[in-house]
Amino acid sequence: MDWGIRNRLSRIMKPQDGKGVMLAVDHGYFLGPTERLEDPKKTIKPLLKHADSLMLTRGVLRTCVDSESDIPIVLRVSGGTSILGEDLSNETITTSIEEAIRVNASCLALSIFVGSKYEHQTLKNLSKLVDEGEKYGIPVLAVTAVGKEMARDARYLALSCRVAAELGAHLVKTYYCENFEKVVEGCPVPVIIAGGKKLTEKEALNLTFNAIRDGASGVDMGRNIWQSDHPIEMIQAVRSIVHDRQTVEESINSFFMNKNMRSNELETLKTR
Numbered sequence: 001m002d003w004g005i006r007n008r009l010s011r012i013m014k015p016q017d018g019k020g021v022m023l024a025v026d027h028g029y030f031l032g033p034t035e036r037l038e039d040p041k042k043t044i045k046p047l048l049k050h051a052d053s054l055m056l057t058r059g060v061l062r063t064c065v066d067s068e069s070d071i072p073i074v075l076r077v078s079g080g081t082s083i084l085g086e087d088l089s090n091e092t093i094t095t096s097i098e099e100a101i102r103v104n105a106s107c108l109a110l111s112i113f114v115g116s117k118y119e120h121q122t123l124k125n126l127s128k129l130v131d132e133g134e135k136y137g138i139p140v141l142a143v144t145a146v147g148k149e150m151a152r153d154a155r156y157l158a159l160s161c162r163v164a165a166e167l168g169a170h171l172v173k174t175y176y177c178e179n180f181e182k183v184v185e186g187c188p189v190p191v192i193i194a195g196g197k198k199l200t201e202k203e204a205l206n207l208t209f210n211a212i213r214d215g216a217s218g219v220d221m222g223r224n225i226w227q228s229d230h231p232i233e234m235i236q237a238v239r240s241i242v243h244d245r246q247t248v249e250e251s252i253n254s255f256f257m258n259k260n261m262r263s264n265e266l267e268t269l270k271t272r
């Protein structure tokens, strides 16, 4: 693999353990001002120092992140449809490679929709992006988006991840599922997981723990961090599981205990 690609990847997936905590704040590209991401600047700022990388669009990057920041950028470069559109899978490449270089992106991110109406188009997008990225030493993260009609099971996710890797993705993001180790086994590049819809803090930490145990190389997590009432503690707890191999109980004790939290609130967090 090209030196530049390896170097950029090592900024996202820490070489000490090969793992990474990517903070996802790209949701607005099709969802608009999602709850607790209405003002991205406010959401992002306190979390930045706890993340290994930040996944977002160029619009939010330019307007909501200081250009002096040294956080590695995972630039979402696919889109072109919204939740009001005819079909979410109808995506195109929305940002040029020149723009990605201008904003000093460490990685490019693009969604593929395997099994959906626009499968072919999104797979072509991925192949084209890998070709472009490789010209300049920029790795590509393939996001395996799951259409409403698809089951989020190991068979489907393994297929999507493998297709992404075969087309040249350097990193793949998918969802945790039963028999997740099969998804990882079938994918020759590192797999990271999305958090998905907001769960309780304990459930989201369990999800993180199980994914790492079953072979994930990290997380690309958004809502379960910034929609929590305790986003800083949440990202710290996720980090301690990903990088320090803490258990869920240990991560709750390390971070939520320090918080000036009412004891009944803490008990709820630990038991639910």
Ligand code: R5P
Residues within 6 Å of the ligand: 024, 025, 026, 027, 055, 143, 194, 195, 196, 197, 220, 221, 222, 223, 224
């Ligand atoms: C989809 O909207 C994006 O690719 C998100 O970045 C991804 O799903 C991760 O965010 P969350 O943990 O909120 O699912």
